[in-house]
Amino acid sequence: MAASGEADQPREVEFEQPNISSDSDQGDFNESEAPGKSENAPLLASDSFDDLSYNDLGVNDHQTVHRGTIHAIVRQTSTSSDSRSNTPNNVDHDSLEVSAGEESLEESAESQMQNVSIADKQEAVELAAPPFSSDDEDVNSPEWKNQKKHVFILSESGKPVYSRHGNEDKLVTIMGVMQALVSFVQDSKDSLRSVVAGEHKFVFLVRDHLLLVGVTRGMDSTQQMLLQLMYVYNQVISVLTHSALGKIFKQRRNYDLRRLLTGAEKFFDNLLNLIDTEPGLLLTAVRCLPLDSQVRDVIAQSIVQNAKVKDLVFALIIAKNQLVTLVRMKKYYLHPMDLHLIINLVNASESFKEAESWTPICLPKFDASGFLQAHVSYLDEDCQVCLLLLSVDRDSFFTLSEAKDRIRARLVRYNALSAINSSLRRTSYSTQQCAISDLRHFLYKARSTAQYTSPELEAPYTKPEEQERLFGLYHYLHHRIHTSGRPLKILFHVGQYETLLGWVTQGFELYAVFGPLITKTGAIHAVNRLLRWIKREEDRLFILNSVTF
Amino acid sequence: MAGSKVDAKVVLLGKSYAGKTSLVERYLKNRFLGDSVPYQNTIGAAYGAKTVTVNGKSIIIGIWDTAGSERYEAMSRIYYRGARAAILCYDLTDKSSFDRIRFWIGELRQHEENCKIYLCGTKYDLVEEDPERRAVSTSNAKSLALDCMAELYETSSKTGKDIDKLFTRIATDYMKDKAAAEQREKDAFTVKETGRKLPCPCSS
Numbered sequence: 208m209a210a211s212g213e214a215d216q217p218r219e220v221e222f223e224q225p226n227i228s229s230d231s232d233q234g235d236f237n238e239s240e241a242p243g244k245s246e247n248a249p250l251l252a253s254d255s256f257d258d259l260s261y262n263d264l265g266v267n268d269h270q271t272v273h274r275g276t277i278h279a280i281v282r283q284t285s286t287s288s289d290s291r292s293n294t295p296n297n298v299d300h301d302s303l304e305v306s307a308g309e310e311s312l313e314e315s316a317e318s319q320m321q322n323v324s325i326a327d328k329q330e331a332v333e334l335a336a337p338p339f340s341s342d343d344e345d346v347n348s349p350e351w352k353n354q355k356k357h358v359f360i361l362s363e364s365g366k367p368v369y370s371r372h373g374n375e376d377k378l379v380t381i382m383g384v385m386q387a388l389v390s391f392v393q394d395s396k397d398s399l400r401s402v403v404a405g406e407h408k409f410v411f412l413v414r415d416h417l418l419l420v421g422v423t424r425g426m427d428s429t430q431q432m433l434l435q436l437m438y439v440y441n442q443v444i445s446v447l448t449h450s451a452l453g454k455i456f457k458q459r460r461n462y463d464l465r466r467l468l469t470g471a472e473k474f475f476d477n478l479l480n481l482i483d484t485e486p487g488l489l490l491t492a493v494r495c496l497p498l499d500s501q502v503r504d505v506i507a508q509s510i511v512q513n514a515k516v517k518d519l520v521f522a523l524i525i526a527k528n529q530l531v532t533l534v535r536m537k538k539y540y541l542h543p544m545d546l547h548l549i550i551n552l553v554n555a556s557e558s559f560k561e562a563e564s565w566t567p568i569c570l571p572k573f574d575a576s577g578f579l580q581a582h583v584s585y586l587d588e589d590c591q592v593c594l595l596l597l598s599v600d601r602d603s604f605f606t607l608s609e610a611k612d613r614i615r616a617r618l619v620r621y622n623a624l625s626a627i628n629s630s631l632r633r634t635s636y637s638t639q640q641c642a643i644s645d646l647r648h649f650l651y652k653a654r655s656t657a658q659y660t661s662p663e664l665e666a667p668y669t670k671p672e673e674q675e676r677l678f679g680l681y682h683y684l685h686h687r688i689h690t691s692g693r694p695l696k697i698l699f700h701v702g703q704y705e706t707l708l709g710w711v712t713q714g715f716e717l718y719a720v721f722g723p724l725i726t727k728t729g730a731i732h733a734v735n736r737l738l739r740w741i742k743r744e745e746d747r748l749f750i751l752n753s754v755t756f
Numbered sequence: 757m758a759g760s761k762v763d764a765k766v767v768l769l770g771k772s773y774a775g776k777t778s779l780v781e782r783y784l785k786n787r788f789l790g791d792s793v794p795y796q797n798t799i800g801a802a803y804g805a806k807t808v809t810v811n812g813k814s815i816i817i818g819i820w821d822t823a824g825s826e827r828y829e830a831m832s833r834i835y836y837r838g839a840r841a842a843i844l845c846y847d848l849t850d851k852s853s854f855d856r857i858r859f860w861i862g863e864l865r866q867h868e869e870n871c872k873i874y875l876c877g878t879k880y881d882l883v884e885e886d887p888e889r890r891a892v893s894t895s896n897a898k899s900l901a902l903d904c905m906a907e908l909y910e911t912s913s914k915t916g917k918d919i920d921k922l923f924t925r926i927a928t929d930y931m932k933d934k935a936a937a938e939q940r941e942k943d944a945f946t947v948k949e950t951g952r953k954l955p956c957p958c959s960s
Contacts (some may be wrong), residue, residue: 470797471827556798557793558796561802562780564798564799564803566800567798602834
C-alpha cells in the first residue's frame with residue numbers, strides 16, 4: 208500500500224489561521240456564504256467527530272444515548288385518544304438507569320499515559336495469546352491474519368458476539384485475551400484505549416455491557432476507529448434497544464447475545480463495508496441524490512399531503528444510499544448517524560424487495576430506549592427507490608400502507624419518480640464539471656446541514672485498490688485536521704502521487720485532492736473556485752429546506 | 757390492525773429458516789426461489805394479500821410473514837393480534853423447529869383465543885427425496901395437532917404440495933365461522949333500550 212508518500216518526508220504547510228483569502232486574486236470567498244448552509248436543516252448538524260474524544264466516551268453513555276423521546280411523542284398524542292392502552296414501544300423506560308458520571312480531566316490525562324505505556328508493551332500482548340490448538344485454524348490462517356480491518360464485539364464477560372472475519376466460535380480464546388487486557392487495565396481504575404503493535408492499531412471501546420475492538424493496518428486513526436466502533440455499537444442498539452441490552456445482561460451476565468442477533472450479522476457486515484467505502488460515515492454527513500429543487504419540493508409535498516398520519520415521526524425516501532427527501536415531525540430531528548443506520552438497514556436487506564414490510568427499528572440518537580416501527584416499501588419496479596415511514600404507533604401499518612399508495616400515485620403523476628430514476632441512472636457528476644484543472648476529487652461537507660457532496664470516482668481512481676488508497680488519503684487528511692491535541696484549520700500536504708488540501712471552517716469541511724504538481728497558491732485558487740461552483744449548484748446537491756408534517 | 761380492508765388475517769409463525777417466506781412466496785406469487793437465491797432472513801414482518809373465492813364469495817386474506825429470529829418474539833404480538841388463523845411452521849428436517857411450535861401454541865392460547873391454529877411441516881420435498889432426513893415424524897406432529905385442535909399439513913414450497921389446500925382450508929374455515937357467527941347473532945335476543953331513563957337516584 209502506498210502511503211501518501213510519508214516515507215519520503217512530504218512537505219507540509221500547516222496554517223493555524225485561515226490566511227487563504229489574502230493570496231487569492233480571484234475574489235475572496237465569503238465564508239458566511241458556505242455552500243449548502245441552511246438555518247432550517249432536516250438533519251441535526253453532526254456533532255460527532257470533534258466531540259468524539261475519549262472524554263465523552265466510556266462512562267457517559269447517557270449523553271449520547273437519548274431516551275424518552277418516543278415516550279414523549281406517545282404521551283403528547285395519547286391525550287387526544289385515550290383508547291390506547293399501552294405504549295407502542297414494548298421496552299419499559301424506567302427499568303434501566305445508567306450510572307452517570309463525568310470523567311475528570313485528570314483521569315483522561317492519566318489514561319493517555321496508560322496509552323503510551325501499553326504501546327511499549329506490544330511485544331507482551333502478542334506473547335499473551337496462548338498457543339492455538341489445531342482446530343483454531345481460523346485464527347492461524349494467513350488469510351485471517353492478513354485482513355486489513357477486524358472488528359470484534361464481545362460481552363462484558365468476554366463471550367464472543369460478532370467478528371467481522373472468521374467464525375466467532377473459533378475466536379473464543381483471542382476474545383478472552385481482549386477481555387483480559389481490558390479488565391486488567393480497568394482493575395487499576397483506568398481504561399485501555401489503544402495499542403499499537405507494528406503496523407496494527409488495536410482500538411478498544413467499552414460501552415454498556417459490550418466491549419468493541421477494532422484492529423486495523425490501514426490509514427484509519429485511533430479516533431476514526433473509535434467512531435467506527437461507535438457505529439457498530441449503535442447498530443447493536445438499533446437491533447435490540449439499549450434498554451433491552453441492559454435487561455438481558457442484568458438477568459444473565461454471561462448471556463450469549465448471538466442468540467438475539469441471529470440474522471443481524473449481515474447488518475454488521477454491511478455497515479463495516481459501508482464504513483470502508485462511503486465517506487459519509489467518516490464525515491457523519493449524508494449524501495443527497497442530486498435533484499432539481501422543484502422536483503424535490505414536489506416529492507416532499509407528496510409526502511406531506513398524503514401522509515398526514517398521527518404519530519408518524521419521519522418519512523424519508525432513500526435511493527442507492529442517498530437521501531432523496533426527508534419529512535419530519537415538528538420538533539424532532541434525525542441525526543446523521545441514525546440516518547446511516549437506516550440506510551444500512553435498507554442496503555443490507557433483500558427481503559424488503561419482496562413485500563411491504565413492518566419492522567421495528569431503534570434509532571440510538573433519537574431514542575435508544577425504544578423502537579420505532581418502520582413501514583418499508585419500494586416505490587419502483589427495480590427496487591431502487593425506497594420509502595420509509597417511521598411511526599411510534601405499532602398499529603398503523605394499514606394506514607401507512609394506504610398513505611404509501613397515495614404518495615406513489617402522486618409521484619408518478621408529477622413525473623417525480625421518473626426524475627429520481629433518471630438521476631440515479633446518470634452518474635452523479637464529474638470532477639471536470641467543476642472546470643478546475645488538476646483537481647482530481649474532493650469531499651465537501653456542509654456542517655450546518657450534515658450533508659456532503661463529492662464527484663464520481665474517475666481516473667486515476669478507477670480500480671478498487673486505487674479507490675482504497677484515495678480513501679486512505681482522506682482518512683489521513685481528516686485525521687490531521689481533527690487531531691484532538693492540535694486541530695488545524697487548513698492543511699496543505701504534498702504527497703508522492705497527489706497533493707492534498709484540507710480546509711475546515713465554522714460552515715464547512717473541504718477535502719480536496721490535486722495532482723502532485725500543483726502549487727500552494729494554485730490549490731488555494733482552485734478551492735475558492737470550487738466553493739463558488741458548489742455554491743451555484745447547492746440547490747441541486749443539498750436539501751436546504753426542512754419540511755415538516 | 758386499524759384501517760384494514762382485509763377479511764381474514766393470517767399470520768405465519770415459527771423458527772427462522774423454517775420456510776415461512778417460501779410458503780408465502782409460493783402461495784402469493786406461485787414461485788420458489790430457494791434454489792437460486794441464497795437464504796435471506798425476514799426483517800420484522802412482510803405483508804401480502806390475496807383474494808380467494810369460496811363458494812362463490814370472494815374474501816381477502818391478509819398474510820403476515822413474520823421473522824423467525826428470537827429477538828422478534830417479544831414483539832410478535834404486533835403481528836398476530838386479531839389474527840383469525842395462525843400457520844405454525846416447522847422444518848420437517850429440523851427437530852428444534854418443531855419443539856418451538858409449543859411456545860407459539862402457548863402464546864396464541866394466552867393472547868388470541870379466537871385464532872385457529874394450523875400446523876405446517878415444511879420442506880416435504882427433502883423428506884421425500886431422502887426419508888432419512890425426516891426429523892419430525894408424522895405421528896408426533898399429529899398428536900400435537902390433536903392436542904391443540906389444529907389441522908396438520910406437510911407441505912413443500914418447492915413442489916407446491918398441499919399449499920393451496922392449506923389456504924383454501926383456512927378460507928373455508930373462516931367463512932364457516934363467519935356464517936356461524938351471523939347465525940348466532942340472528943338467533944340471539946336483541947335487547948333494546950326502551951322507555952325513558954330514570955333519573956339517577958343520587959344526583960337529586
